[in-house]
Amino acid sequence: MTGRFIAVVGPSGVGKDSVMEAMANRDPRIGLAKRVITRPSTAGGERFNGVTEAEFQTRKAAGQFALSWAAHGLHYAIPVSVKAQLQNGQDVLANLSRAALIDSKACFAQFDVFNLTADRAVLAHRLEARGRETAEQIARRLDRASAQLPDGIEAFDIDNSDALEQTVQIALNHLYPVKA
Numbered sequence: 001m002t003g004r005f006i007a008v009v010g011p012s013g014v015g016k017d018s019v020m021e022a023m024a025n026r027d028p029r030i031g032l033a034k035r036v037i038t039r040p041s042t043a044g045g046e047r048f049n050g051v052t053e054a055e056f057q058t059r060k061a062a063g064q065f066a067l068s069w070a071a072h073g074l075h076y077a078i079p080v081s082v083k084a085q086l087q088n089g090q091d092v093l094a095n096l097s098r099a100a101l102i103d104s105k106a107c108f109a110q111f112d113v114f115n116l117t118a119d120r121a122v123l124a125h126r127l128e129a130r131g132r133e134t135a136e137q138i139a140r141r142l143d144r145a146s147a148q149l150p151d152g153i154e155a156f157d158i159d160n161s162d163a164l165e166q167t168v169q170i171a172l173n174h175l176y177p178v179k180a
C-alpha cells in the first residue's frame, strides 16, 4: 500500500526535526524526506542536502523537486525521491513551511499534517541553545512563530513544550492507532 506524506509544520525551533528523527528511530514504517536547502551542509542540525543557490535553481528547472519554497532568506525543497519512498509503502515525514501546505496537499494523494506548538519563550530558549543562527536571525524567526495554517488545511496539533518522548508517543499513537 502507498504510504502517507506527513507534513510536519510549526515555528522555527519548536522541534520539528527532533520529533521527526525520534519518530523514525522508533518505528520502521516511518521514513524521512531529506530536504535540499541553500545552506552549507556544515551548518549542523538535521540531515539535509546543502546546495548553492545556482545548484538549487538548476535542480528545480530539471524537475528534481516535488515541492519548493523560500523562507528565512533560504530556499528549501523536497526531492521527487519521496515518491519512491511512498510507493515502497513508507509513511514519509517532511519538515515543511506552513506556506507550502496547499501545494503539498495537491501533490500527494495521502496527506496529513502535524502542527507542533510551543510557547514563544520556549522557542527563544531552544533557538539560542541550538546556536545555529545569529541573535538577529533568531528574532526574525520568532516573528514568524504565530503564522497561521492556510484555510482548507486540517492539522493534528501537538504541544512540544514538554518532553520530546511524550510528543513522539502522541504522534505515533495518532498515526498508528492501537486497535482494541
Ligand SMILES: Nc1ncnc2c1ncn2[C@@H]1O[C@H](COP(=O)(O)OP(=O)(O)O)[C@@H](O)[C@H]1O
Pocket: 010, 011, 012, 013, 014, 015, 016, 017, 018, 019, 045, 095, 126, 127, 129, 130, 160, 161, 162, 163, 164, 165, 167
Ligand atoms: N521536546 C523538547 N524538549 C527539549 N528540547 C527540545 C525538544 N524538542 C526539540 N528540542 C531542541 O530544540 C532545538 C530546536 O529543535 P529542532 O528540531 O531543530 O527544531 P525545528 O526543526 O522545528 O527548527 C534543538 O536544539 C532540539 O534539541
Ligand SMILES: O=P(O)(O)OC[C@H]1O[C@H](OP(=O)(O)OP(=O)(O)O)[C@H](O)[C@@H]1O
Pocket: 009, 010, 011, 012, 013, 016, 017, 045, 071, 072, 074, 076, 095, 096, 097, 098, 099, 144, 147
Ligand atoms: O513558513 P514557516 O511555516 O514559518 O516555515 C519556514 C521554514 O521554517 C521551517 O524550517 P525550520 O524551522 O526547520 O528552519 P530551517 O529549515 O532553517 O532549519 C520550514 O521547513 C520552513 O522552511
